[in-house]
Amino acid sequence: MFQDIVIIGSGFGGAVMAARLGAHVKTLPKKASVLVLEKGWDGSGQLDPRSDGGPVNAQGNRYRHDLGPDYTSKVSQLFTDPRGTYRRGVPSMNIIAGKGFGGGSNVYDGVSLRAPTESFEQLRDGRRLWPAFYSRAALNPYYATVEQRLGVRRLAWTDQQVPHSQLATKRDYVFAEGCRRIGAAAAPLKLADGGDANEGWWNQGQRFEGRQNLTKNYLLDAQAAGVLMWSGCEIESVAPTKDGYVVKGSDRRGGGKVPFEVECRVLVMAGGAVGSTGVLLRSVDAFGDARSLDPANLLGKQVSANGDYGVTGSVGKDYELEVEAHKGKPMSSFCPTFFAEHKFVLIPFYAAPLYLSLNQPSTLLRPADPAAVGRASTVPAKDGAGEAQRDWGLAYKQRLATFGSRMLTMGCLAIDQCEGEITLARSGTGCDVSWRETSALTEQRWSAACNAMRRIYEALGGEMYLDDYRKDGTVNTAHPLGGARMTERTEGAGLVDAFGESLRNRSLFVVDASAIPAALGVNPSLTIAAVAESIADRLIHGAGTEPLAARLA
C-alpha cells in the first residue's frame, strides 16, 4: 500500500500536522493522500468506522466516561522503569501517556499556557538547546492559532456573566489564600474549554463528552480534508526506501493482529515522547550509518520530566470539603510567583483518594526533616505508640475518613535538566523509561518547590505528605519531553532540525513531544501544538525548507 504522507500518532503534534497537511494537499494540482496511524482506538466514534473500541453510545462516542477501571486502559498507558519502579529503593521513572485518537488530549486537563521566554533560551555547555528559530516571540502567532482552534480561554475568579465552567473552583480559591499567606499569589489558568468544566470522577476516567479533545477539532478538520485515519495500528518500525519510507506494523481492528506495510514519501513521527522514540529505537539498524537516524547517539537520552513533582497534603479543618477533591474539576489556577527565581510554577489539582491510599502506603509519608532534600528524606506516619502505621485495617480506614475531605494535591512544573532516558524494553516489547540521577540544579528547584508547597499547606492549617521521589527517588511525570530532540542543523546535537526533519533523512519528520529539546516549566500541550503549527506552516510555504509540494512531486 502507498500513501503520500503517513503520520504516526494523533496527539498534539500528529493531529495538527494531519489537519494542516491534509488541508494543504487538497489544494495541490496533483492530489496527495494522507494517512494517520494510531495505536489506540477511536473514542470519538467518528474518525474510524473500523475501530474496535465498542459501539458508539448516546453521547456520540465510544468511551463515554466509564467508572470501570478498564476505561483508563483505553485512553492511557503507563511506562515504568523495570529496575525498581514503585518503592523499590532506586531512582526510577513512571510516565503516564495518552492513547487513542487525540493522544495526550485524552488524559490532559486542558491547561494551555504559553511557555515562558526563558524556556526557549536555555543553554547546555554554552549552546542554546532550542534551534535559533524558536523563541516565545516567534511562536506567539502559532500559539494564538492553536488557542483559537482549541477554544483556550483564561478562567476568572469572579464574573456573574460567564458560565460556571469559566470560573476558578473553590479549591483554587483555597490555594490562592494559602499562596497569599506566604507572600505568593495565584492566578486563574488558561484552559482549552470543552464547554463543560466537569471531568466526572477522575479516579477512573474523565467525561469524554464534556472535555476538550483533539478529536473534536483538529482531527475533525483532518477528516474533513480527506485524511484517512486508522485506529488500532501499532507501529513496529520504519525503514528507508528508494523514494521514501516504509512503515511496518500490525492492525488490530477486526480482532486479529494483521501485519501491514505502508510506503510513503513523507513520514511524520508523532507518537509522543515514548512512542516516537520507541519506534525510532527499533528502526535504527534499518537506516545504517550513511542515513543514520541518530548520528550524535542521543536517541532516547536527555528526556525531560518537565519538572513534574507532586505532593499530597491536608488543609485545615476550616477548609474541610472546600478543596472538593471529589468533584473532578480541572486545574483552574496556578502560582507563578516562584518562576523568576526558582524556575517552577505550582498547580493545585484534585486529589484522588484512591491513588493516595494505594500509592503512598502508610500513606502519609512525612518529611524526616523539613529541610531535608533528596531521597530517603521521609518517614512513615506513626501511631500513638510510635509504631509505623499500617495501611490496612480499621485504623487506616478511620484515618482515611478524617483525611479524605481535606485532601489537596499540588504539583510543580519546573525546568529540570532532562535526566530521563527511554530505552527498548528488556522484555522485548515496548519501552522502558528510567531516571538514573537527579542533577543538583533540578534537586535545588524541587526542594524549593517542596518547601513552598509545605508552607502553603501549613499556612492553611494543614500538613504536607511527600511523594515517591522523596521516599526513594521515583519521578512521576505526565509531561515527558525529548527523546528525539531538535537541534540546530549545523550543531548536530540532536536528531531532527528546526523543522523536525531528520538530520540525514529527507522528509522524515518528528513533530511531537519527543522533539522538544528542553523542559518548558509549564504544561507542554500548547507548545507542542504551536511547534507543529509552525512546522506545518513553514513546510507548506517552503519557508526555509523544501516545500511540501516539491517533496511529494
Add this chain to the structure above:
Amino acid sequence: MTGSLTRRQALEALFGLGLLAAGCAAAGDDQAAKGLKMAEQVPGGEAPTTPHADDVAALCDVLLPTERDRTGAIVSPGAAEANVDGVLRIQDFVALAIAQGLLPPLPDSFVARFSVAAEGFRAAANAELAALASRHRPLTAFRDLSRALQETIVRDAFEDDAQKPLLVVLRAATMLAYLGAVTNDVGLRAVGFPPFESFADGLAVSGYPRTKSGRLVDATKEDLAALAREGDLDDYTYNRAPAATPGDPLATILDAAGDLL
C-alpha cells in the same frame, strides 16, 4: 470558609447522615438507615462476627473492616459494602491493575498464576489463604479464625515477600472498591464526600449549578445571583476573588493574557 460546618451539616441532613445511610443502604439494613451515631459503634475487632462466604471475603474485611454497632448494624461500610466482589470480578484484574499503576510490579510467577478469569482468581486466592491459615491452625479456614489471629496473619504476610503479593492485590481491590467508585460510592461517602449526583451517569458533580437541595438550576432562566444571595446555590466556585497579596507579586511575572512572560 466559615461556612464549611454548615455545609457539612446540610449535607448530612440532606443525605440522612450520608456515610451511615450509604453503608446501610448497600447492606439493606433499615436500622442503620435511621442514623446511628458513630459514638455507638464498637471497634471492628470486637464486633459481632459476621460469617463470610469465603476466605477472600474474610480477608477483605480484615483489610477494610465493616464497622458495626453493638446490635450488629452497620455504622460504617467496609470492603463488602463497597462491593469488593464486583472489583474482583473484573476480568484479568491483576494485569489491569498493574498496567494502571494501581499495583506495583509483582513477580512474574505471581502474575502468571493470578492473571486468570475472575473465578479462577478467586479460587486461587482462596487456596492460598487456606494454606496460610493452616500454618497457624491446621484444618481451619481463614474465615473461621478469630479476628485477632486473622490480623496477625495479615500483618505477618505483608512482611513476607512470598505472601505479600496476594495481600497487596486484595488490598488494592478493597481500596479500588472503596474509593474508586467502581460499582458504588459508599466508600467515598464514608470518607466524607457527598454522594454522586448521578452514579449511573458517572457524575460526581454535574458541573452545572444546583440548589443545596440538589435541584438542577436552569442558568438561562433563573437568577443565579439571587440564589447565591439567598445562600441556596451549591456551586463549585465561590465566584469571588481571593484577597490580594501585598505587593502584587504577579505584575512583573504574567502578561495580560495570563501567561508567564
